[in-house]
Amino acid sequence: MVRYRRNHVAGATYFFTVTLRNRRGDALVRNIDLLRESWRCAMKRVPHExxxxxxLPDHLHAVLTMQDNRDDYSRLWQEIKKGFTRRLGAPSPWQSRFWEHTIRSESDLSAHVDYVHFNPVKHGLVASVSAWPQSTFHRYVRSGQLPADWAGSREFPQGFGER
Structure with a gap:
């Protein structure tokens, strides 16, 4: 068995990609309420922001700051996946692994947040970022951090990764 070396830095911020086995499926958006409920329960066990x-239909991206003083993000994803699978009442749809990147600077953080928000456009699911409902982009708009028409086309916006 391959042992992955994961970077753990107390209180760090990380970028994650978590995918389903069936990369052509839509279980995540079709069952978004189950995923949200699972994530809320996991947040109580493994605190994070x-x-x-x-x-997206077959995968998700997240930028999270761990708040458990151990940066036990492996446990967090285990809790989310387990909770979703149990609520779904079916065999686990998840790939067993996930991809993680430690955020190292403000520009790295900005680039990854932009990547997360632009991802539905990148995959051709919508023509504008604001058209995809399952995104924290809408929270950024409500707080005034981004305009509602940010990245309105299929091309990366000018200044992508900069704020």
């Missing part, structure tokens, strides 16, 4: 997140 959601900086940015987007849920």
């Amino acid at each position: 959601v900086i940015a997140a987007v849920v």
Whole structure:
């Protein structure tokens, strides 16, 4: 068995990609309420702050700051996946692993938050970021951090990754 070396830095911020086995499925958006409920329960067990997140049909991206003093993000994803699978009442749809990147600077954080928000456009699911409902982009708009028409086309916006 391959042992992955994961970076753990107390209180750090990380970018994650978590995918379903069936990369052509839509279980995540079709069952978004189950995923949200699972994530809320997992947050109680493994405290973290959601900086940015987007849920697509077959995968999700998230930028999270861990708040458990151990940065036990592996346990967090285990809790989310387990809770979703149990609520779904079916065999686990998840790939067993996830991808993680430690955020190292403000520009790295900005680039990853932009990547998360632009992802539905990148995958051709919508023509504008604001058209995808399962994204923290809408929270950024409500707080005045981004305009509602940010990245309105299929091309990366000018200044992508900069704020």
